[in-house]
Amino acid sequence: MKNAQQIEEALAELSALLGASGYLGGYDERKRHSRDTSTARSCLPIAVLRPGNTEEVAGIMRVCQRIGMPVVPQGGLTGLSGGAVPTEGSVALSLERMNGVIEVDAENASLTAWAGTPLETVQEAARCAGFEYPVDIGARGSATIGGTIATNAGGIRVVRHGMTRQHLLGLEAVLPDASVIRNLRPMLKDNAGFDLKHMFVGSEGCLGVITRAVLRLSPAPHDRYTVLLGMPGYEAAIACLASARRHFQAELTAFEGMWPAYWSLACRMVAASRPPLGTGHGIYILMETSSRDRGWLEEWLEDCLEAGVVSDGVLADSLSAARTMWSVREAIGDVDREIGAHLNFDIGLAPSQLGEFAEACEKALGDLVTRDILHLGHIADGNLHVIVPVPAGDEVTGTEVERRLFDLLAERGGSVAAEHGIGTLKRPWIDRTRSADEISLMRVLKAAMDPKGILNPGKVIP
Amino acid sequence: MKNAQQIEEALAELSALLGASGYLGGYDERKRHSRDTSTARSCLPIAVLRPGNTEEVAGIMRVCQRIGMPVVPQGGLTGLSGGAVPTEGSVALSLERMNGVIEVDAENASLTAWAGTPLETVQEAARCAGFEYPVDIGARGSATIGGTIATNAGGIRVVRHGMTRQHLLGLEAVLPDASVIRNLRPMLKDNAGFDLKHMFVGSEGCLGVITRAVLRLSPAPHDRYTVLLGMPGYEAAIACLASARRHFQAELTAFEGMWPAYWSLACRMVAASRPPLGTGHGIYILMETSSRDRGWLEEWLEDCLEAGVVSDGVLADSLSAARTMWSVREAIGDVDREIGAHLNFDIGLAPSQLGEFAEACEKALGDLVTRDILHLGHIADGNLHVIVPVPAGDEVTGTEVERRLFDLLAERGGSVAAEHGIGTLKRPWIDRTRSADEISLMRVLKAAMDPKGILNPGKVIP
Known part of the structure; x- marks a missing residue:
């Protein structure tokens, strides 16, 4: 276990490594990085680390690994499940300075970007070159490419283009032991051994820190x-x-x-x-x-x-x-303003089941809510968002709403996280979707890749 | 280490578990399962196991795990890299009896099949329901769905539809410890924790035995x-x-x-x-x-x-x-007949590089071959097949051809296996494509999921 002196020394080392723009220890900065867009309880990181390149990310992992200090990777902080919220005694590792499109390769219809690049910047760079990067979500202005990969973001065009995983040609990620897994080639077909990049897609920052990506571009559509x-x-x-x-x-x-x-x-x-x-x-x-x-x-x-x-x-x-x-x-995106406090569900089911499920929710939650439940979603993808107004601070009702809704979902073989991920908010409910054997395999993989458990601890795996 | 008596006992147990149609110990049957379509050296398995359901696969793993007996999963034996060839002292686990389409779900555009179902059977079942299963390869009549998943098969429509990974909605696989990872839902979006099915795609039977799959269907095209x-x-x-x-x-x-x-x-x-x-x-x-x-x-x-x-x-x-x-x-597919013995390369590069690479091959191999080198491939996918005539049995020339060609490829950042996988034939060359850190992570994952190393040993990882 680390003691106060070890932590002080590690922070000094990180500060020296990252310099003034890369190491932020002030309250305001730490506050800004203490939460995402979800209702997950905020927590001040002990420092905010903003590396400027992959080598600095590896340097951070080396120091933190040594004393077992938790590291919480952060993108645009637009997540809705608490996946990027710091945990007690952790440092926040923000990718915001590793920002920018590195190359658009028109001949091979690909684009390389740093992980901290906002999704919208990538979309625009693609457009300027006569292409389209078709992953699109409401938070496009803030959400980063690294974050969309770490959560396998979906959005409105999945019916045609699939989720983020489908657009990923190459990836660079830093493991907890500071080794760098790098394959930044614009290749569509590459079955030379286990395809390691898929380990990081949707892993919510628990297995490695994504630093760069090569994305596949689609031809710009004729018309919409x-x-x-x-x-x-x-x-x-x-x-x-x-x-x-x-x-x-x-x-x-x-x-x-x-x-x-x-x-x-x-x-x-x-x-x-x-x-x-x-x-x-x-x-x-x-x-x-x-x-x-x-x-x-x-x-x-x-x-x-x-x-x-x-x-x-x-x-x-x-x-x-x-x-x-x-x-x-x-x-x-602005529904907060209108209806105030609410729970936001992001469930996955076979498309044909969504209508009946929405009705079942209304019936099952009728005695718990006094205002309208809102349903909307990506029907072709079998992804329903259910907005349940619950008074702020009423955790008892909130938990009961979750329990009933996730039980309905489990009966129907649904997923508790279609596109928003598990983070911390859905972690208590993952067993409604995943079997004990599946969760056990997730633990095996986590332990193999992050034996000291320093990367985004307490997220995803119960 | 296992001794002769342990092996005898294990085989007796397996024979009792699987019955007469599931346990084949005769020479002819073992011979039939001693090789795939590649030039990899054949090897007789000590028995051929043909389980009839997932529970029997788990039973096999339980017995083999106990005494550390190697298990080599086999589909249609159409592989070109030796991935399904038995190793010394191994049993062959053939999925051929787990054959058939279980369900076509038209409402949710999905199809569930046993792993041993031939690709062509799946294509036809999709067609009959007004859909298309667009993964298509020459070996469609023999290659099984499980094999296409284990190798992430590509083929001729990748430019439009992507590789097999992209069509996989759900999967059931048995781990070396006999636990069953099962998620057989027709869901397009499911980000509840690490997406475990992707561990098995392209893993060439080294991490688990695929038993069932849910595949996404596409609408049948208007015209071609x-x-x-x-x-x-x-x-x-x-x-x-x-x-x-x-x-x-x-x-x-x-x-x-x-x-x-x-x-x-x-x-x-x-x-x-x-x-x-x-x-x-x-x-x-x-x-x-x-x-x-x-x-x-x-x-x-x-x-x-x-x-x-x-x-x-x-x-x-x-x-x-x-x-x-x-x-x-x-x-x-019939080129053997015309040109006799040859080496078959399946390389991946950025599409724009294939032409120059083909020229470089001609130049670099000119003094080693006396007949035409053949080039053809999936240009949009950056996947070139290079057929180099080399006299049968001339291993010295063969190895020198491989060395020169893969060196050219490494200089250009290409992949030694675009769609045929690594198996045994490409294993000595995987370091031309993958870094030491990448290979080390593959080893970590293999050791985590198969600590005794009983599943398809000697394949993929050098």
Whole structure:
């Protein structure tokens, strides 16, 4: 065990290693790095380390490994599960200075960036070179590429492009023992031994610190069309999804569902004067395609209306109309302001099960909540976000809501974390999704790669 | 260490566990399981075990773990790197009786199958349900789903659909300690802790025995068009690829390159009377799109001809014409018959580097070979197959060819195994692609998951 003197010496060593811009010991800086965007309890790190390159990250691991000091990697602090919140006696390792696109390789359709680069910066660099980096989430301005890899971020275009894992060609990561796993080649096919980069994807900073990445770029889409659909209920939404898949194939780029309570609230928030579609529907679908021609979309929409799958539909006729439609979906980011304290669930199920699950939630939680439960999600991905208003500080109710909801989920074989990760908030519930054998294997891998347990301790694994 | 009596007892126990159809001790059966399709030296297993379900696989691991008896998992024995060849004193664990599609879930676009199901059976079951399982390789009739997962099989549609990893929704695998890692849900998004299924993808049977899988299905394409292009050289091919990507986006489903020596040989093999395109080009591209309309393809082809990127092009005007074009590409499977003994390389590089690499091979190997070196590959994936004729039994020349070729590759940052895996044949060369730190981490993972080293020993890790 480390003692106070060892810690002092280690901090002095880290300060010397990183210099004034790399080592921050002041209260304000430590405060800024004491929490993420989740409701997880904040905790002051004993210092904030901001390395400027991979060698400094390795240097940090060397010092911390020696005395067993916990290290908590941090990206843009936009996580919703507490995965980047410091633990008692830890140092925060922020990647914010390792920021920037290193190379766009147009010939090989790839981009190399430092882990601390914001997602939006990568998206823009891709766009400027005539490509698209299609991973997209609401927090794009702050979330970093390293963070999106460590959480295997999903977002709105998974139906077409998959999650972050699918876009990762190369990776550099520093292990707790300070060794560097580096494979920064723009190669699509590379089966020379175990593919180590996949160890770090979705590992939430528990197995290594991601420092650089090579990302695969997609060709920029010809055009995008956005359409808002109202339909009688969830069964119609699933029939509509199957039809859209057959018709649009890989041109279907988003299929987002909003249940009535969320729809009404979000419309009030962003488009008070004139909602983009009438109310009264059982479910609202925001769909996007990258078709070459609008006719292909109009034709499909007419067929759906005729067949009664869709009750009403509006095709955005301008960029601004499309933006308004999307703003209703993205209003979820500001929902705090409207409804105050709430629990945010991010569950995964087979797409066909989401409608019944949303109903079951309403029924099971009815006596615990006094305000509307909000449901919205990435239907094609089988990913539902459930927002349950619970008074701030009422932990008893909060825990009971979690217990009931996760029990419903376990009965249906769902996942307690579709895209937000486990962090600390979902850690007590991971056994609703993972078997004892699975959790045991996670422990084996963690112990093998981080035998002293210094990297992001207390996260993910119960 | 195990002694003869322990082995006898273990075999008796296994025989009792598996019954007459599950335990084969005869010479002919052992001979049939003594090698794969590669040139790796064959070795008789001491018995062939053919479990009928997951519990029997676990039972086998329990017995073998106890006395430290090596277990070599086998699928369709179509591997080209020796990954499924028994080692001295091992039992072969064949998945051939765990064969069949368990469920096609049309609503959730997924299919569940036993690991021993041939790839082609899965493709057909998907087709019958109005879907496509887009992983496709020449050995589709024999290669099993479990084998394609264990090697992360690629093939001809990676440019559009990615490798096998990308299609895997759920997996069941048995660890060396007989515990079962089971997650057989059709979920696209599931980030609840480390995503364990990725440990087994491409691990070549060294970390667990894959028993069942849930695969993601794609919508069946509207139509397929095949076009054969002749162009002056590799630079034109790369320009043509960039243009095709921009124009067809996700409708570009294959972009296969054949160098002149291969082209001439393959045309003689399959279409002696009338090759599908004239000779004299610097490179031949077989391209496939899933466009909705032929006009979109014709327009693009005309532009390419006008711009001089493409020297000549033929659009297949019937299914049989398309089949002839593909048969030229797939003639590689029968090349043994024509050229006799040869070494088969499967290298990965950035797509833009393949042309220069092929030239460098010709130059570097000129004094070692007396017959044509053949080059062909999946250009969009940066995956080149190099066929080097070397007299049977001439190991000195063979090793020198390997050394020179892999040195060229290492200088360029390439991979010694793009899609065929490491097995035993590429194991001496893995350090040309992977750093000491990477190999060391592979060892750490292997030791953590298989501490006694009983699963497929001597494969992958040097």
